Amino acid sequence: MSSFSGLNTASTALWGAQRGLDVTGQNIANVNTAGYSRQRVDLAAMGGTAVPAVHSVSTAVDGGVDASKVRRVRDALLEARAQLEVSTGSRLTAEAEALSGVEDAFREPGDSGIQAMLSDVWSAFSELSDSPRTEAARSAVLERLDVLADGVRATRAALDQQWDQTRDGVQALVADVNTAAASVAELNGAIRQATLAGLPVNELADRRDALVLQLSTSIGATGVPRADGVVDVTVGGTSLVSGSTSTGIRLAGSDDADGVGTDAPRLVTAPGGTTLRPGGTAAGQLTALTQTVPGYRADLDAFARSVATTFNTAHTAGYDDDGNPGQPLFDDGAGGTAVTAANLTLRPLTPQQVAAARTKPADAGNAPSADGDNADALAQLSLAPNGLDATYRKLVVALGVQAAVATRKVEVQSVVTAQVDAARESVSGVSLDEEMTNMLSFQHAYSAAARMVSAIDQALDTLINRTGTVGR
Structure with a gap:
Protein backbone atom coordinates (compact mmCIF):
# COMPACT_ATOMS: atom_id res chain seq x y z
CA MET A 1 0.00 0.00 0.00
CA SER A 2 1.40 3.37 -1.01
CA SER A 3 1.28 6.28 1.35
CA PHE A 4 -1.05 8.18 -0.96
CA SER A 5 -3.53 5.28 -1.14
CA GLY A 6 -3.26 5.07 2.62
CA LEU A 7 -4.58 8.60 2.83
CA ASN A 8 -7.61 7.49 0.81
CA THR A 9 -8.16 4.56 3.15
CA ALA A 10 -7.91 6.84 6.16
CA SER A 11 -10.31 9.36 4.64
CA THR A 12 -12.93 6.63 4.04
CA ALA A 13 -12.44 5.55 7.65
CA LEU A 14 -13.09 9.13 8.76
CA TRP A 15 -16.14 9.30 6.55
CA GLY A 16 -17.44 5.94 7.81
CA ALA A 17 -17.04 6.92 11.45
CA GLN A 18 -18.65 10.30 10.80
CA ARG A 19 -21.53 8.59 9.00
CA GLY A 20 -22.00 6.24 11.91
CA LEU A 21 -22.08 9.14 14.35
CA ASP A 22 -24.64 10.96 12.20
CA VAL A 23 -26.94 7.93 12.06
CA THR A 24 -26.54 7.33 15.80
CA GLY A 25 -27.50 10.94 16.45
CA GLN A 26 -30.57 10.52 14.22
CA ASN A 27 -31.64 7.47 16.20
CA ILE A 28 -31.18 9.22 19.54
CA ALA A 29 -33.12 12.26 18.30
CA ASN A 30 -36.08 10.05 17.33
CA VAL A 31 -36.11 7.75 20.33
CA ASN A 32 -39.64 8.91 21.18
CA THR A 33 -40.92 9.34 17.61
CA ALA A 34 -43.90 7.08 16.94
CA GLY A 35 -43.35 4.76 13.98
CA TYR A 36 -39.62 5.50 13.70
CA SER A 37 -37.39 2.53 12.87
CA ARG A 38 -33.80 2.63 14.05
CA GLN A 39 -31.21 2.90 11.30
CA ARG A 40 -27.83 1.29 10.86
CA VAL A 41 -24.86 2.05 8.60
CA ASP A 42 -23.91 -0.94 6.49
CA LEU A 43 -20.09 -0.83 6.56
CA ALA A 44 -18.49 -2.77 3.73
CA ALA A 45 -14.77 -3.21 2.97
CA MET A 46 -13.64 -1.67 -0.32
CA GLY A 47 -11.01 -3.05 -2.66
CA GLY A 48 -10.30 -6.59 -3.63
CA THR A 49 -9.84 -6.40 -7.40
CA ALA A 50 -9.21 -9.45 -9.53
CA VAL A 51 -6.80 -7.51 -11.81
CA PRO A 52 -3.21 -7.62 -10.44
CA ALA A 53 -1.18 -4.43 -10.19
CA VAL A 54 1.60 -4.15 -12.78
CA HIS A 55 4.40 -3.06 -10.47
CA SER A 56 3.00 -4.37 -7.19
CA VAL A 57 5.55 -5.71 -4.78
CA SER A 58 2.95 -7.03 -2.31
CA THR A 59 -0.68 -8.00 -2.07
CA ALA A 60 -2.88 -4.86 -2.04
CA VAL A 61 -4.96 -4.38 1.12
CA ASP A 62 -6.03 -0.80 0.56
CA GLY A 63 -9.46 0.45 -0.42
CA GLY A 64 -10.97 1.52 2.90
CA VAL A 65 -14.59 1.26 3.95
CA ASP A 66 -17.86 2.02 2.19
CA ALA A 67 -20.48 3.65 4.47
CA SER A 68 -22.87 4.92 1.84
CA LYS A 69 -25.75 2.57 2.62
CA VAL A 70 -28.01 3.27 5.61
CA ARG A 71 -30.82 0.79 6.20
CA ARG A 72 -33.83 0.54 8.47
CA VAL A 73 -33.73 -2.30 10.96
CA ARG A 74 -37.03 -4.13 10.57
CA ASP A 75 -38.30 -7.70 10.59
CA ALA A 76 -40.72 -8.33 7.73
CA LEU A 77 -42.33 -11.32 9.47
CA LEU A 78 -42.96 -9.35 12.65
CA GLU A 79 -44.41 -6.47 10.64
CA ALA A 80 -46.84 -8.84 8.89
CA VAL A 420 -45.96 -8.80 19.12
CA ASP A 421 -45.44 -5.07 19.67
CA ALA A 422 -42.69 -5.82 22.19
CA ALA A 423 -40.99 -8.14 19.70
CA ARG A 424 -41.20 -5.46 16.99
CA GLU A 425 -39.84 -2.84 19.39
CA SER A 426 -36.93 -5.07 20.32
CA VAL A 427 -35.95 -5.23 16.64
CA SER A 428 -36.81 -1.82 15.22
CA GLY A 429 -37.06 0.34 18.33
CA VAL A 430 -34.27 2.65 19.50
CA SER A 431 -32.31 1.56 22.57
CA LEU A 432 -30.42 4.43 24.17
CA ASP A 433 -27.93 2.05 25.80
CA GLU A 434 -27.12 0.49 22.44
CA GLU A 435 -26.86 3.87 20.74
CA MET A 436 -24.47 5.14 23.45
CA THR A 437 -22.28 2.10 22.86
CA ASN A 438 -22.31 2.71 19.10
CA MET A 439 -21.54 6.38 19.63
CA LEU A 440 -18.43 5.57 21.67
CA SER A 441 -17.36 2.96 19.12
CA PHE A 442 -17.62 5.39 16.20
CA GLN A 443 -15.97 8.13 18.26
CA HIS A 444 -12.91 5.93 18.89
CA ALA A 445 -12.89 4.83 15.26
CA TYR A 446 -12.89 8.45 14.17
CA SER A 447 -9.99 9.27 16.53
CA ALA A 448 -8.01 6.29 15.26
CA ALA A 449 -8.61 7.27 11.63
CA ALA A 450 -7.52 10.82 12.37
CA ARG A 451 -4.36 9.49 14.04
CA MET A 452 -3.76 7.39 10.96
CA VAL A 453 -3.94 10.50 8.75
CA SER A 454 -1.35 12.18 10.98
CA ALA A 455 0.95 9.17 10.77
CA ILE A 456 0.73 9.01 6.98
CA ASP A 457 1.31 12.78 6.81
CA GLN A 458 4.53 12.39 8.80
CA ALA A 459 5.67 9.53 6.58
CA LEU A 460 5.01 11.58 3.44
CA ASP A 461 6.82 14.52 4.98
CA THR A 462 9.87 12.35 5.54
CA LEU A 463 9.62 10.92 2.03
CA ILE A 464 9.19 14.25 0.25
CA ASN A 465 11.25 16.65 2.32
CA ARG A 466 14.07 14.49 3.65
CA THR A 467 14.79 11.87 1.01
CA GLY A 468 18.18 12.58 -0.66
CA THR A 469 19.36 15.07 1.95
CA VAL A 470 21.84 12.70 3.69
CA GLY A 471 25.36 14.21 3.77
CA ARG A 472 24.35 17.71 2.88
Whole structure:
Protein backbone atom coordinates (compact mmCIF):
# COMPACT_ATOMS: atom_id res chain seq x y z
CA MET A 1 0.00 0.00 0.00
CA SER A 2 1.40 3.37 -1.01
CA SER A 3 1.28 6.28 1.35
CA PHE A 4 -1.05 8.18 -0.96
CA SER A 5 -3.53 5.28 -1.14
CA GLY A 6 -3.26 5.07 2.62
CA LEU A 7 -4.58 8.60 2.83
CA ASN A 8 -7.61 7.49 0.81
CA THR A 9 -8.16 4.56 3.15
CA ALA A 10 -7.91 6.84 6.16
CA SER A 11 -10.31 9.36 4.64
CA THR A 12 -12.93 6.63 4.04
CA ALA A 13 -12.44 5.55 7.65
CA LEU A 14 -13.09 9.13 8.76
CA TRP A 15 -16.14 9.30 6.55
CA GLY A 16 -17.44 5.94 7.81
CA ALA A 17 -17.04 6.92 11.45
CA GLN A 18 -18.65 10.30 10.80
CA ARG A 19 -21.53 8.59 9.00
CA GLY A 20 -22.00 6.24 11.91
CA LEU A 21 -22.08 9.14 14.35
CA ASP A 22 -24.64 10.96 12.20
CA VAL A 23 -26.94 7.93 12.06
CA THR A 24 -26.54 7.33 15.80
CA GLY A 25 -27.50 10.94 16.45
CA GLN A 26 -30.57 10.52 14.22
CA ASN A 27 -31.64 7.47 16.20
CA ILE A 28 -31.18 9.22 19.54
CA ALA A 29 -33.12 12.26 18.30
CA ASN A 30 -36.08 10.05 17.33
CA VAL A 31 -36.11 7.75 20.33
CA ASN A 32 -39.64 8.91 21.18
CA THR A 33 -40.92 9.34 17.61
CA ALA A 34 -43.90 7.08 16.94
CA GLY A 35 -43.35 4.76 13.98
CA TYR A 36 -39.62 5.50 13.70
CA SER A 37 -37.39 2.53 12.87
CA ARG A 38 -33.80 2.63 14.05
CA GLN A 39 -31.21 2.90 11.30
CA ARG A 40 -27.83 1.29 10.86
CA VAL A 41 -24.86 2.05 8.60
CA ASP A 42 -23.91 -0.94 6.49
CA LEU A 43 -20.09 -0.83 6.56
CA ALA A 44 -18.49 -2.77 3.73
CA ALA A 45 -14.77 -3.21 2.97
CA MET A 46 -13.64 -1.67 -0.32
CA GLY A 47 -11.01 -3.05 -2.66
CA GLY A 48 -10.30 -6.59 -3.63
CA THR A 49 -9.84 -6.40 -7.40
CA ALA A 50 -9.21 -9.45 -9.53
CA VAL A 51 -6.80 -7.51 -11.81
CA PRO A 52 -3.21 -7.62 -10.44
CA ALA A 53 -1.18 -4.43 -10.19
CA VAL A 54 1.60 -4.15 -12.78
CA HIS A 55 4.40 -3.06 -10.47
CA SER A 56 3.00 -4.37 -7.19
CA VAL A 57 5.55 -5.71 -4.78
CA SER A 58 2.95 -7.03 -2.31
CA THR A 59 -0.68 -8.00 -2.07
CA ALA A 60 -2.88 -4.86 -2.04
CA VAL A 61 -4.96 -4.38 1.12
CA ASP A 62 -6.03 -0.80 0.56
CA GLY A 63 -9.46 0.45 -0.42
CA GLY A 64 -10.97 1.52 2.90
CA VAL A 65 -14.59 1.26 3.95
CA ASP A 66 -17.86 2.02 2.19
CA ALA A 67 -20.48 3.65 4.47
CA SER A 68 -22.87 4.92 1.84
CA LYS A 69 -25.75 2.57 2.62
CA VAL A 70 -28.01 3.27 5.61
CA ARG A 71 -30.82 0.79 6.20
CA ARG A 72 -33.83 0.54 8.47
CA VAL A 73 -33.73 -2.30 10.96
CA ARG A 74 -37.03 -4.13 10.57
CA ASP A 75 -38.30 -7.70 10.59
CA ALA A 76 -40.72 -8.33 7.73
CA LEU A 77 -42.33 -11.32 9.47
CA LEU A 78 -42.96 -9.35 12.65
CA GLU A 79 -44.41 -6.47 10.64
CA ALA A 80 -46.84 -8.84 8.89
CA ARG A 81 -47.73 -10.44 12.24
CA ALA A 82 -48.34 -7.00 13.76
CA GLN A 83 -50.74 -6.09 10.95
CA LEU A 84 -52.68 -9.31 11.55
CA GLU A 85 -52.84 -8.96 15.33
CA VAL A 86 -53.84 -5.27 15.44
CA SER A 87 -56.58 -6.05 12.90
CA THR A 88 -57.90 -8.88 15.05
CA GLY A 89 -57.70 -6.79 18.20
CA SER A 90 -59.54 -3.87 16.62
CA ARG A 91 -62.30 -6.16 15.33
CA LEU A 92 -62.82 -7.80 18.72
CA THR A 93 -62.79 -4.42 20.45
CA ALA A 94 -65.47 -3.05 18.12
CA GLU A 95 -67.63 -6.13 18.68
CA ALA A 96 -67.25 -5.88 22.46
CA GLU A 97 -68.14 -2.19 22.39
CA ALA A 98 -71.27 -2.96 20.37
CA LEU A 99 -72.39 -5.54 22.94
CA SER A 100 -71.63 -3.09 25.73
CA GLY A 101 -73.88 -0.57 23.99
CA VAL A 102 -76.67 -3.15 23.80
CA GLU A 103 -76.25 -3.83 27.53
CA ASP A 104 -76.58 -0.11 28.21
CA ALA A 105 -79.77 -0.04 26.15
CA PHE A 106 -81.36 -2.81 28.22
CA ARG A 107 -80.21 -1.20 31.49
CA GLU A 108 -79.97 -4.53 33.29
CA PRO A 109 -79.64 -5.09 36.15
CA GLY A 110 -81.14 -1.91 37.55
CA ASP A 111 -84.27 -0.18 38.71
CA SER A 112 -84.85 1.33 35.26
CA GLY A 113 -84.69 -1.98 33.39
CA ILE A 114 -87.59 -3.92 31.90
CA GLN A 115 -87.20 -6.66 34.50
CA ALA A 116 -87.92 -4.21 37.32
CA MET A 117 -90.88 -2.84 35.38
CA LEU A 118 -92.28 -6.33 34.93
CA SER A 119 -91.92 -6.96 38.65
CA ASP A 120 -93.88 -3.78 39.35
CA VAL A 121 -96.65 -4.97 37.00
CA TRP A 122 -96.92 -8.35 38.76
CA SER A 123 -97.02 -6.59 42.11
CA ALA A 124 -99.77 -4.29 40.90
CA PHE A 125 -101.92 -7.21 39.74
CA SER A 126 -101.28 -9.01 43.01
CA GLU A 127 -102.43 -5.97 44.99
CA LEU A 128 -105.48 -5.67 42.74
CA SER A 129 -106.43 -9.30 43.39
CA ASP A 130 -106.51 -8.46 47.10
CA SER A 131 -108.48 -5.22 46.61
CA PRO A 132 -110.49 -5.57 43.38
CA ARG A 133 -112.93 -2.83 44.35
CA THR A 134 -110.20 -0.23 45.00
CA GLU A 135 -109.87 2.34 42.23
CA ALA A 136 -106.31 3.18 43.31
CA ALA A 137 -105.25 -0.44 42.76
CA ARG A 138 -106.85 -0.43 39.32
CA SER A 139 -105.13 2.84 38.41
CA ALA A 140 -101.81 1.46 39.61
CA VAL A 141 -102.15 -1.49 37.21
CA LEU A 142 -102.67 0.80 34.24
CA GLU A 143 -99.85 3.12 35.26
CA ARG A 144 -97.33 0.33 35.65
CA LEU A 145 -98.39 -1.28 32.37
CA ASP A 146 -97.87 2.09 30.70
CA VAL A 147 -94.43 2.40 32.31
CA LEU A 148 -93.59 -1.09 31.00
CA ALA A 149 -94.60 -0.09 27.47
CA ASP A 150 -92.54 3.10 27.76
CA GLY A 151 -89.56 1.08 28.95
CA VAL A 152 -89.77 -1.31 26.01
CA ARG A 153 -90.05 1.59 23.56
CA ALA A 154 -87.09 3.36 25.22
CA THR A 155 -84.94 0.26 24.89
CA ARG A 156 -85.86 -0.07 21.23
CA ALA A 157 -85.09 3.62 20.66
CA ALA A 158 -81.68 3.18 22.30
CA LEU A 159 -80.91 0.24 20.01
CA ASP A 160 -82.01 2.27 16.97
CA GLN A 161 -79.79 5.13 18.07
CA GLN A 162 -76.85 2.78 18.54
CA TRP A 163 -77.35 1.43 15.02
CA ASP A 164 -77.42 4.94 13.55
CA GLN A 165 -74.32 5.99 15.49
CA THR A 166 -72.45 2.87 14.42
CA ARG A 167 -73.30 3.52 10.78
CA ASP A 168 -72.08 7.10 11.14
CA GLY A 169 -68.89 5.70 12.64
CA VAL A 170 -68.38 3.45 9.62
CA GLN A 171 -68.90 6.44 7.33
CA ALA A 172 -66.20 8.38 9.20
CA LEU A 173 -63.90 5.35 9.09
CA VAL A 174 -64.39 5.08 5.32
CA ALA A 175 -63.29 8.69 4.89
CA ASP A 176 -60.18 8.07 7.02
CA VAL A 177 -59.34 4.91 5.09
CA ASN A 178 -59.60 6.68 1.74
CA THR A 179 -57.32 9.48 2.99
CA ALA A 180 -54.76 7.05 4.38
CA ALA A 181 -54.79 4.90 1.23
CA ALA A 182 -54.21 7.96 -0.95
CA SER A 183 -51.31 8.98 1.30
CA VAL A 184 -49.76 5.51 1.05
CA ALA A 185 -49.98 5.67 -2.74
CA GLU A 186 -48.40 9.13 -2.74
CA LEU A 187 -45.55 7.99 -0.49
CA ASN A 188 -45.02 4.94 -2.69
CA GLY A 189 -44.49 7.21 -5.67
CA ALA A 190 -42.11 9.46 -3.72
CA ILE A 191 -40.13 6.44 -2.48
CA ARG A 192 -39.80 5.02 -5.98
CA GLN A 193 -38.54 8.33 -7.38
CA ALA A 194 -36.13 8.88 -4.49
CA THR A 195 -34.78 5.34 -4.83
CA LEU A 196 -34.10 5.84 -8.54
CA ALA A 197 -32.35 9.13 -7.75
CA GLY A 198 -30.22 7.54 -5.03
CA LEU A 199 -31.76 9.64 -2.26
CA PRO A 200 -32.50 8.34 1.25
CA VAL A 201 -36.03 7.02 1.75
CA ASN A 202 -35.97 5.60 5.29
CA GLU A 203 -38.10 8.35 6.86
CA LEU A 204 -40.58 8.20 3.98
CA ALA A 205 -40.82 4.42 4.41
CA ASP A 206 -41.48 4.86 8.13
CA ARG A 207 -44.36 7.22 7.44
CA ARG A 208 -45.81 4.86 4.85
CA ASP A 209 -45.54 1.77 7.06
CA ALA A 210 -47.22 3.65 9.91
CA LEU A 211 -50.14 4.42 7.57
CA VAL A 212 -50.31 0.77 6.49
CA LEU A 213 -50.52 -0.27 10.15
CA GLN A 214 -53.28 2.33 10.61
CA LEU A 215 -55.15 0.75 7.68
CA SER A 216 -54.69 -2.66 9.31
CA THR A 217 -56.32 -1.32 12.45
CA SER A 218 -59.19 0.34 10.58
CA ILE A 219 -60.00 -2.15 7.85
CA GLY A 220 -57.71 -5.16 8.24
CA ALA A 221 -55.33 -4.22 5.42
CA THR A 222 -52.09 -6.09 4.78
CA GLY A 223 -48.96 -4.74 3.11
CA VAL A 224 -47.12 -6.65 0.39
CA PRO A 225 -43.56 -5.29 -0.19
CA ARG A 226 -42.16 -5.16 -3.71
CA ALA A 227 -38.57 -5.24 -4.88
CA ASP A 228 -38.50 -1.54 -5.75
CA GLY A 229 -39.34 -0.51 -2.17
CA VAL A 230 -43.03 0.01 -2.90
CA VAL A 231 -45.70 -1.63 -0.72
CA ASP A 232 -49.02 -2.79 -2.17
CA VAL A 233 -51.98 -2.85 0.22
CA THR A 234 -54.80 -5.39 0.02
CA VAL A 235 -58.02 -5.89 1.99
CA GLY A 236 -59.42 -9.40 2.00
CA GLY A 237 -57.71 -10.13 -1.31
CA THR A 238 -58.91 -6.91 -2.97
CA SER A 239 -56.27 -4.35 -3.92
CA LEU A 240 -56.57 -1.05 -2.07
CA VAL A 241 -53.20 0.44 -3.05
CA SER A 242 -51.14 -0.71 -6.01
CA GLY A 243 -47.93 1.23 -6.42
CA SER A 244 -48.79 4.90 -6.60
CA THR A 245 -52.49 4.25 -7.33
CA SER A 246 -55.17 3.89 -4.66
CA THR A 247 -58.75 2.63 -4.88
CA GLY A 248 -61.44 4.33 -2.81
CA ILE A 249 -64.13 2.56 -0.82
CA ARG A 250 -67.66 3.53 0.21
CA LEU A 251 -70.42 2.28 2.48
CA ALA A 252 -73.29 0.69 0.56
CA GLY A 253 -76.55 -0.82 1.73
CA SER A 254 -79.49 0.33 3.79
CA ASP A 255 -79.23 3.48 5.87
CA ASP A 256 -82.08 2.25 8.08
CA ALA A 257 -81.95 -0.69 10.47
CA ASP A 258 -85.32 -1.89 9.16
CA GLY A 259 -83.74 -2.60 5.76
CA VAL A 260 -80.86 -4.72 7.02
CA GLY A 261 -82.48 -8.00 6.06
CA THR A 262 -82.73 -7.15 2.36
CA ASP A 263 -79.87 -4.69 1.87
CA ALA A 264 -77.29 -5.13 4.61
CA PRO A 265 -74.60 -2.43 5.00
CA ARG A 266 -71.29 -3.38 3.39
CA LEU A 267 -68.08 -1.85 2.11
CA VAL A 268 -67.50 -1.76 -1.64
CA THR A 269 -64.82 -0.31 -3.89
CA ALA A 270 -65.47 3.02 -5.55
CA PRO A 271 -65.45 2.82 -8.48
CA GLY A 272 -66.17 -0.81 -9.24
CA GLY A 273 -68.62 -1.77 -6.51
CA THR A 274 -66.66 -4.89 -5.52
CA THR A 275 -67.69 -6.02 -2.04
CA LEU A 276 -64.80 -6.06 0.40
CA ARG A 277 -64.13 -8.57 3.16
CA PRO A 278 -62.73 -6.16 5.73
CA GLY A 279 -61.12 -6.82 9.08
CA GLY A 280 -60.21 -4.52 11.92
CA THR A 281 -62.62 -1.95 13.31
CA ALA A 282 -64.70 -1.96 10.12
CA ALA A 283 -65.44 -5.68 10.45
CA GLY A 284 -66.53 -5.28 14.06
CA GLN A 285 -68.77 -2.32 13.27
CA LEU A 286 -70.34 -4.08 10.28
CA THR A 287 -71.03 -7.08 12.51
CA ALA A 288 -72.80 -4.73 14.89
CA LEU A 289 -74.84 -3.27 12.00
CA THR A 290 -75.82 -6.57 10.42
CA GLN A 291 -75.97 -9.04 13.32
CA THR A 292 -75.56 -7.76 16.88
CA VAL A 293 -77.95 -4.79 17.04
CA PRO A 294 -80.54 -6.18 14.54
CA GLY A 295 -80.51 -9.51 16.39
CA TYR A 296 -81.33 -7.98 19.76
CA ARG A 297 -83.85 -5.64 18.13
CA ALA A 298 -85.64 -8.69 16.73
CA ASP A 299 -85.56 -10.39 20.14
CA LEU A 300 -86.97 -7.26 21.77
CA ASP A 301 -89.70 -7.01 19.12
CA ALA A 302 -90.64 -10.64 19.76
CA PHE A 303 -90.78 -9.91 23.49
CA ALA A 304 -93.02 -6.88 22.85
CA ARG A 305 -95.41 -9.03 20.80
CA SER A 306 -95.40 -11.59 23.60
CA VAL A 307 -96.22 -8.84 26.12
CA ALA A 308 -99.19 -7.69 24.05
CA THR A 309 -100.45 -11.23 23.37
CA THR A 310 -99.99 -12.50 26.93
CA PHE A 311 -101.66 -9.60 28.69
CA ASN A 312 -104.42 -9.22 26.12
CA THR A 313 -105.30 -12.92 26.26
CA ALA A 314 -105.38 -13.03 30.05
CA HIS A 315 -107.22 -9.74 30.42
CA THR A 316 -109.99 -10.58 27.97
CA ALA A 317 -110.71 -13.75 29.96
CA GLY A 318 -112.12 -11.65 32.83
CA TYR A 319 -114.73 -9.01 33.51
CA ASP A 320 -114.35 -5.35 34.42
CA ASP A 321 -115.95 -3.46 37.29
CA ASP A 322 -119.20 -3.02 35.33
CA GLY A 323 -119.47 -6.71 34.46
CA ASN A 324 -118.37 -6.24 30.85
CA PRO A 325 -115.87 -8.62 29.22
CA GLY A 326 -112.28 -7.48 29.50
CA GLN A 327 -110.81 -5.55 26.60
CA PRO A 328 -107.27 -5.92 25.19
CA LEU A 329 -104.78 -3.96 27.28
CA PHE A 330 -102.34 -3.27 24.42
CA ASP A 331 -102.85 -2.42 20.78
CA ASP A 332 -102.62 -5.80 19.12
CA GLY A 333 -101.93 -4.77 15.54
CA ALA A 334 -105.49 -5.40 14.43
CA GLY A 335 -105.34 -2.21 12.37
CA GLY A 336 -102.68 -3.69 10.12
CA THR A 337 -99.60 -2.48 12.00
CA ALA A 338 -97.57 -5.32 13.52
CA VAL A 339 -96.68 -4.96 17.17
CA THR A 340 -93.03 -4.15 17.73
CA ALA A 341 -90.99 -2.79 20.60
CA ALA A 342 -91.16 0.59 18.89
CA ASN A 343 -94.98 0.84 18.93
CA LEU A 344 -96.02 -1.18 21.98
CA THR A 345 -98.79 1.01 23.40
CA LEU A 346 -101.26 0.67 26.25
CA ARG A 347 -104.83 1.27 25.13
CA PRO A 348 -106.67 4.21 26.76
CA LEU A 349 -108.68 2.29 29.36
CA THR A 350 -110.28 3.65 32.50
CA PRO A 351 -109.65 2.06 35.91
CA GLN A 352 -113.20 0.62 35.86
CA GLN A 353 -112.35 -1.25 32.63
CA VAL A 354 -109.60 -3.29 34.28
CA ALA A 355 -110.88 -6.89 34.24
CA ALA A 356 -110.04 -8.04 37.73
CA ALA A 357 -112.90 -10.52 38.04
CA ARG A 358 -112.97 -14.01 36.60
CA THR A 359 -116.77 -14.42 36.81
CA LYS A 360 -119.49 -12.08 35.63
CA PRO A 361 -121.70 -10.62 38.40
CA ALA A 362 -125.26 -11.98 38.52
CA ASP A 363 -126.72 -8.49 38.27
CA ALA A 364 -124.25 -7.26 35.65
CA GLY A 365 -124.43 -3.57 35.08
CA ASN A 366 -125.87 -2.87 38.51
CA ALA A 367 -123.60 -4.44 41.15
CA PRO A 368 -119.83 -4.32 40.77
CA SER A 369 -117.96 -7.57 41.27
CA ALA A 370 -115.71 -8.18 44.25
CA ASP A 371 -114.02 -11.09 42.47
CA GLY A 372 -110.25 -10.58 41.98
CA ASP A 373 -109.46 -14.01 40.52
CA ASN A 374 -108.53 -12.73 37.05
CA ALA A 375 -106.12 -10.20 38.54
CA ASP A 376 -104.58 -13.04 40.53
CA ALA A 377 -104.30 -15.12 37.35
CA LEU A 378 -102.50 -12.23 35.69
CA ALA A 379 -100.12 -11.96 38.66
CA GLN A 380 -99.40 -15.69 38.46
CA LEU A 381 -98.16 -15.26 34.88
CA SER A 382 -94.82 -14.24 36.38
CA LEU A 383 -94.32 -17.88 37.45
CA ALA A 384 -94.99 -19.40 34.03
CA PRO A 385 -91.98 -21.52 32.88
CA ASN A 386 -92.11 -20.01 29.41
CA GLY A 387 -93.73 -16.74 30.41
CA LEU A 388 -92.62 -13.16 30.00
CA ASP A 389 -90.22 -13.19 32.96
CA ALA A 390 -88.51 -16.38 31.82
CA THR A 391 -88.27 -15.18 28.22
CA TYR A 392 -86.81 -11.83 29.20
CA ARG A 393 -84.34 -13.36 31.67
CA LYS A 394 -83.16 -15.73 28.98
CA LEU A 395 -82.59 -12.79 26.65
CA VAL A 396 -80.66 -10.78 29.24
CA VAL A 397 -78.56 -13.75 30.38
CA ALA A 398 -77.62 -14.56 26.77
CA LEU A 399 -76.60 -10.94 26.26
CA GLY A 400 -74.51 -10.92 29.43
CA VAL A 401 -72.73 -14.14 28.49
CA GLN A 402 -72.02 -12.93 24.96
CA ALA A 403 -70.70 -9.60 26.25
CA ALA A 404 -68.50 -11.33 28.85
CA VAL A 405 -67.05 -13.68 26.23
CA ALA A 406 -66.35 -10.75 23.91
CA THR A 407 -64.61 -8.84 26.71
CA ARG A 408 -62.50 -11.87 27.55
CA LYS A 409 -61.47 -12.27 23.91
CA VAL A 410 -60.37 -8.63 23.86
CA GLU A 411 -58.25 -9.17 26.98
CA VAL A 412 -56.56 -12.24 25.51
CA GLN A 413 -55.95 -10.52 22.19
CA SER A 414 -54.51 -7.48 23.98
CA VAL A 415 -51.85 -9.72 25.54
CA VAL A 416 -50.99 -11.23 22.15
CA THR A 417 -50.81 -7.82 20.49
CA ALA A 418 -48.62 -6.47 23.29
CA GLN A 419 -46.22 -9.39 22.86
CA VAL A 420 -45.96 -8.80 19.12
CA ASP A 421 -45.44 -5.07 19.67
CA ALA A 422 -42.69 -5.82 22.19
CA ALA A 423 -40.99 -8.14 19.70
CA ARG A 424 -41.20 -5.46 16.99
CA GLU A 425 -39.84 -2.84 19.39
CA SER A 426 -36.93 -5.07 20.32
CA VAL A 427 -35.95 -5.23 16.64
CA SER A 428 -36.81 -1.82 15.22
CA GLY A 429 -37.06 0.34 18.33
CA VAL A 430 -34.27 2.65 19.50
CA SER A 431 -32.31 1.56 22.57
CA LEU A 432 -30.42 4.43 24.17
CA ASP A 433 -27.93 2.05 25.80
CA GLU A 434 -27.12 0.49 22.44
CA GLU A 435 -26.86 3.87 20.74
CA MET A 436 -24.47 5.14 23.45
CA THR A 437 -22.28 2.10 22.86
CA ASN A 438 -22.31 2.71 19.10
CA MET A 439 -21.54 6.38 19.63
CA LEU A 440 -18.43 5.57 21.67
CA SER A 441 -17.36 2.96 19.12
CA PHE A 442 -17.62 5.39 16.20
CA GLN A 443 -15.97 8.13 18.26
CA HIS A 444 -12.91 5.93 18.89
CA ALA A 445 -12.89 4.83 15.26
CA TYR A 446 -12.89 8.45 14.17
CA SER A 447 -9.99 9.27 16.53
CA ALA A 448 -8.01 6.29 15.26
CA ALA A 449 -8.61 7.27 11.63
CA ALA A 450 -7.52 10.82 12.37
CA ARG A 451 -4.36 9.49 14.04
CA MET A 452 -3.76 7.39 10.96
CA VAL A 453 -3.94 10.50 8.75
CA SER A 454 -1.35 12.18 10.98
CA ALA A 455 0.95 9.17 10.77
CA ILE A 456 0.73 9.01 6.98
CA ASP A 457 1.31 12.78 6.81
CA GLN A 458 4.53 12.39 8.80
CA ALA A 459 5.67 9.53 6.58
CA LEU A 460 5.01 11.58 3.44
CA ASP A 461 6.82 14.52 4.98
CA THR A 462 9.87 12.35 5.54
CA LEU A 463 9.62 10.92 2.03
CA ILE A 464 9.19 14.25 0.25
CA ASN A 465 11.25 16.65 2.32
CA ARG A 466 14.07 14.49 3.65
CA THR A 467 14.79 11.87 1.01
CA GLY A 468 18.18 12.58 -0.66
CA THR A 469 19.36 15.07 1.95
CA VAL A 470 21.84 12.70 3.69
CA GLY A 471 25.36 14.21 3.77
CA ARG A 472 24.35 17.71 2.88
